[in-house]
Amino acid sequence: MVSLALEESNRAHSEQLLRESEARSRESEERFSTAFRLVPLNITILRLRDAKFVEANDAFVRWLGLGRRELSAATPRSCRHEKDFSQEA
Numbered sequence: 001m002v003s004l005a006l007e008e009s010n011r012a013h014s015e016q017l018l019r020e021s022e023a024r025s026r027e028s029e030e031r032f033s034t035a036f037r038l039v040p041l042n043i044t045i046l047r048l049r050d051a052k053f054v055e056a057n058d059a060f061v062r063w064l065g066l067g068r069r070e071l072s073a074a075t076p077r078s079c080r081h082e083k084d085f086s087q088e089a
Helices: 002-038 058-064 068-072 082-088
Strands: 044-047 052-056
Touching: 052 058, 052 068, 058 068
Parallel strands: none
Antiparallel strands: 044 052
């Protein structure tokens, strides 16, 4: 009987720790997401296997001048800013 009570107490404690950990994880993800979206610097996340854009913040989208739909089909090699072309001449 004592063993059962201890198991129940341990399970309740473990569940509480899990809930707290999940809450901290959500808060961390929200902070990262906010910083990623709002920072005025160009930031992207690329998938390594094919170098496709997974995500780009608004600053990058504005700078590049492509819509998000076009960007999702693009790679860094296929996206060049107009200033890049003017420097080649």
